[in-house]
Amino acid sequence: MEKIRKIIHVDMDAFFASVEQRENPEFIGKPLIVGGNRDRGVVAAASYEARKFGIFSAMPVKIAKEKCSDLIIVPPNFDLYKSVSEQIRNIFLEFTDLVEPLSLDEAYLDVTVNKKHFKYATQIAKEIKKLIKAETNLTASAGVSFNKFLAKTASDINKPDGMFVITPEMAEQFIEKLLVSKFFGVGNVTAQKMQQLGIKNGKDLKTKELGFLVKNFGKNGQYFYNIARANDNRKVEPNKTRKSLGVERTFEKDITNYSEILTQINLLSSVLHKRIIKNGYFGKTLTLKIKFSDFTQLSKSKTISENIDNKILIQSIAVKLLDLVNLESKRIRLLGITVSNSNSKPSLQLLLNF
Ligand SMILES: [Mg+2]
DSSP states (O other): OOOOOOEEEEEETTHHHHHHHHHOGGGTTSOEEEEOSSTTOBEEEEOHHHHTTTOOTTSBHHHHHHHOTTOEEEOOOHHHHHHHHHHHHHHHHTTOSOEEEEETTEEEEEOSSOTTOOSOHHHHHHHHHHHHHHHHSOOEEEEEESSHHHHHHHHTTTOSSOEEEOOHHHHHHHHHHSBGGGSTTOOHHHHHHHHHTTOOBHHHHHHSOHHHHHHHHTTHHHHHHHHTTTOOOOOOOTTOOOSEEEEEEEEEEEEOOHHHHHHHHHHHHHHHHHHHHHHTOOEEEEEEEEEETTSOEEEEEEEOSSOOOSHHHHHHHHHHHHTTSOOTTOOEEEEEEEEEEEOSSOOHHHHHHO
């Protein structure tokens, strides 16, 4: 039998916003967002005080301002966030080399074998939280479990400054009760679709057959089938350097109408932009992928001289690429947008163009 793994997911609390509050003590306890000051900017991070006003990341700054008149708006300082992220990573590396960052503010750690010979993963998680607080004056939340999916889900449960453990004994019951909207990998659109199919929680999900899930959710169907059974064999991969960052969507019904395609490109652009900001990943090439109802697929790319760092830019390039494709009498099954070709340093332009 394979040895049970011990996985910790560490997630910094309101990371960019908390760093800004730390740097500017006069902002502590106040509603603050990191984001562009221009009307078309979006919220990259919101402090917990701002969240009380119903302000969340990816919301247009304009709307955030309407929700809270005293809102403090700070332009992003990615160099600073990256250096703090590096500091936190070095703390992780004291315990294990199996550290896989998901973005600047979260990572998976495999501590099955750990350098400090702790017996329990919960001890390690506590120790890491303590060290992060001591060295950076920031708080983190930790999820501890035996696979990535459960560890990631667990870190969200007692946020901020929280910790939650899901043992193998608890897993089945825990998943059964969990609302699908809380599952990692289930976004708003998928959650709504599941709702329509009568899937509200893990228990409902488990009753669905693999074929049904694949038919309705494409390649994610298999993942959903597995996680409903607490199966997630993905390893923590320490040397994953990101070559690209993309989003894609398989449609419930094939789409044909041009305006509908534009709507979907608009939605995908928003999601991709949000991911770009969260990951601090900036590239110069955008690729549009289209899969048709007959499962043929094609992709078109464009490279520009500056980093693709705002939603309007993503959207306009994607539409230009779309216009290169002959869509006549074609039915689209899937659309995807990916950014790649990163020089890994965010441009100064970002601060202005955000
Ligand atoms: Mg976070």
